[in-house]
Amino acid sequence: MESNLIESPFFSILKEYLKENKLRCTPERFKILNMIYSIEGSFDIDTLLKYMEEKKFRVSRATIYNTITLLINANLVTHHIFGNKSRYEKSLNNEKSHLICTKCARVTEITTPNLRETITSDIKKFHLTHYSLYIYGVCSKCHQAARRRRQRKK
Ligand SMILES: [Zn+2]
Numbered sequence: 001m002e003s004n005l006i007e008s009p010f011f012s013i014l015k016e017y018l019k020e021n022k023l024r025c026t027p028e029r030f031k032i033l034n035m036i037y038s039i040e041g042s043f044d045i046d047t048l049l050k051y052m053e054e055k056k057f058r059v060s061r062a063t064i065y066n067t068i069t070l071l072i073n074a075n076l077v078t079h080h081i082f083g084n085k086s087r088y089e090k091s092l093n094n095e096k097s098h099l100i101c102t103k104c105a106r107v108t109e110i111t112t113p114n115l116r117e118t119i120t121s122d123i124k125k126f127h128l129t130h131y132s133l134y135i136y137g138v139c140s141k142c143h144q145a146a147r148r149r150r151q152r153k154k
Contacts, residue, residue: 008034008037009092010033010037010076010090010092011030011033011034013074013075013076013092014029014030014033014071014074014076017070017073017074017076023070028059028063028067029067029070031052031057031059032048032052032059032063032064032067032068032071033067033071033076035048035051035052035055035057036048036071036076036077036088036090037090037092039051039089039090041089041096041109042080042087042088042089042096042098042107042109043087043088043089044085044086044087044088045061045064045065045068045086045088048064048088049061049064052064068088072088075091075129075130076090076091076092077089077090077091078090078091078094078130078132080098080132082098082100082105082107083105085105087107091129091130091132092129092130094130095111095112095113095115095116096109096110096111096112097109097110097111097112097115097132097133097134097135098110098132098133098134098135099135099137099139100134100135100136100137101137101138101139101141101142102136102137102138103138103139103142103146104139104141104142106139106141108139112133115131115133116128116131119131
């Protein structure tokens with residue numbers, strides 16, 4: 001394994017979590033974690049599988065699901081449910097928020113770097129590790145479509 005990977009904070013968190021829960025330190029778990037942390041934004045299982053295959057790292061869907069569950073429990077991965085679809089995302093140092101259209105369920109990821117300061121300024125006696133923000137509304141496409149429909153009715 002690459003030496004810079006071993007020094008990564010997410011790597012040591014997983015190592016610690018596996019040790020605490022008496023779970024095995026398999027190379028698959030670390031490779032999947034490393035792949036997840038190289039992905040910007042949210043992804044689904046199929047996309048993760050595709051990326052793993054591109055890196056010539058064959059892993060079963062069952063292993064991916066099991067590892068993702070483990071990483072969620074270790075607070076290294078966030079599970080999102082957008083509409084009826086599951087998506088996953090790295091949680092460490094991830095300052096992304098999600099704009100969700102209530103009409104077409106389209107999800108747009110936005111970076112909100114100043115949000116952490118805003119949140120922490122009001123939080124007392126609580127150590128924040130990560131956060132996830134969902135902002136609901138209507139996307140510009142759906143908004144325009146609704147306006148066109150209203151105009152036709154006139
Ligand atoms: Zn929409």
